[in-house]
Amino acid sequence: xxxxxxxxxxxxLEVDSSDQVIDVLSKSLFDQNRVISSFGDAVxxxxxxxxxxxxxxxxxxxxxxxxxxxxxxxxxxxxxxxKPVAFRNMGDKSQTLDVQIVVMLAMVEPHSQVTVLQSLxxxxxxxxxxxxxxxxxxxxDLYEHISKxxxxxxx
Amino acid sequence: xxxxLVACGAGVVTSTAAMNKLQxxxxxxxxxxxxxxxxxxxxAEVQSLADQYDMAITTTQYDNDEIKIPVINGLPLLTNIxxxxxxxxxxxxxx
Numbered sequence: 001x002x003x004x005x006x007x008x009x010x011x012x013l014e015v016d017s018s019d020q021v022i023d024v025l026s027k028s029l030f031d032q033n034r035v036i037s038s039f040g041d042a043v044x045x046x047x048x049x050x051x052x053x054x055x056x057x058x059x060x061x062x063x064x065x066x067x068x069x070x071x072x073x074x075x076x077x078x079x080x081x082x083k084p085v086a087f088r089n090m091g092d093k094s095q096t097l098d099v100q101i102v103v104m105l106a107m108v109e110p111h112s113q114v115t116v117l118q119s120l121x122x123x124x125x126x127x128x129x130x131x132x133x134x135x136x137x138x139x140x141d142l143y144e145h146i147s148k149x150x151x152x153x154x155x
Numbered sequence: 156x157x158x159x160l161v162a163c164g165a166g167v168v169t170s171t172a173a174m175n176k177l178q179x180x181x182x183x184x185x186x187x188x189x190x191x192x193x194x195x196x197x198x199a200e201v202q203s204l205a206d207q208y209d210m211a212i213t214t215t216q217y218d219n220d221e222i223k224i225p226v227i228n229g230l231p232l233l234t235n236i237x238x239x240x241x242x243x244x245x246x247x248x249x250x
Contacts, residue, residue: 049196050164050215056234064170085176089168093229105168119171125235 003033004150008077011142018087018099019138022064022110025104030077034089038042038069043104053087055098059130060097063120065105069103074113077104078146080134085087100134119149135136157191157249160208161229166197169214173232177212180232180242190249191234201226210248212241 015021026040046066053062064087079135084098107113119121123129136142156245161177165168176194181189198217205211205222212229220227227244231237 002157046164052164052169054230054234055236057236058215063168065165067165088216090164090233091228095199107167116176117168118175120177121172121233121235124233 002147002150003012004076004078004147005076006139006147007032008075008141009139009143009146009150010077011080011136011139012082012096013079015084015085018047018062018064018085018102021079021085021102022047022104025064025079025102029075029077029104031108032073034041034073034075035071039066039106042066042070047087051088051090051093053089053099054124055089055097056124056130057127059101059127059134060087060099061082061101061103061124061130062097062099063105065107068108071106071108073106074108075106076116076150077106078102078142080136080142101130116150156188157209158194159191159245160194160201160204160211161214162196162198162201162211163214164198166195166200170195173212173214173229173235176232177229177236177242177245180238181245184242184246186246186249210245212245214237215229234245 004092029035043064079102084100086096087099089095161170161174210225212227214229231241
């Protein structure tokens with residue numbers, strides 16, 4: 001099974017809050033039987049204590065995730081947002097970041113997904129590429145682009 | 156040999172990414188892998204593990220006056236913005 005399925009890719013998603021985007025992404029993973037039903041709530045709860053906004057540059061990203069026990073199948077869900085929503089900064093909880101790209105991570109064990117994490121972190125540093133992703137309106141186009149990044153990491 | 160604890164919220168995702176980046180950068184700076192040993196945990200475990208380590212690197216905000224070992228903010232290892240400085244700090248603590 002691929003790490004990322006087209007049904008978990010959202011281009012120009014319209015949401016009003018970080019909780020809403022977490023709901024949409026976790027539901028898509030649940031609908032594909034990749035996570036258990038409490039995954040989304042666990043992600044939101046963890047976000048309060050350990051926020052996942054990353055100050056990656058002009059385009060800031062967030063990587064909401066939670067404990068491996070909620071995950072059945074290693075997965076990613078990916079959304080570009082029509083308008084940014086506030087996530088708090090992973091490195092400084094008192095700061096909020098206007099996040100435009102959200103990558104939800106559902107990991108089954110720490111070390112098997114190292115390459116995925118590394119490619120994600122390099123993706124976040126390619127700010128020009130992120131800007132390009134934000135211009136894509138169609139789910140198919142966005143999926144095409146990011147699956148190139150992640151499809152080789154079949155698990 | 157110094158022991159370095161790399162911690163994040165869940166102890167799964169970002170500490171893994173940070174640990175790999177750290178290892179890569181230390182190797183690039185010519186620091187031999189026999190000079191240090193890496194461990195991984197969640198930040199909730201840092202306090203109980205601190206006496207087994209010489210320094211801790213956390214990707215999440217971590218304030219705890221009880222910790223006697225140096226605690227370095229490792230978020231730059233994920234963003235690459237300011238990663239040089241983190242590596243400088245780690246190397247300074249290795250000697």
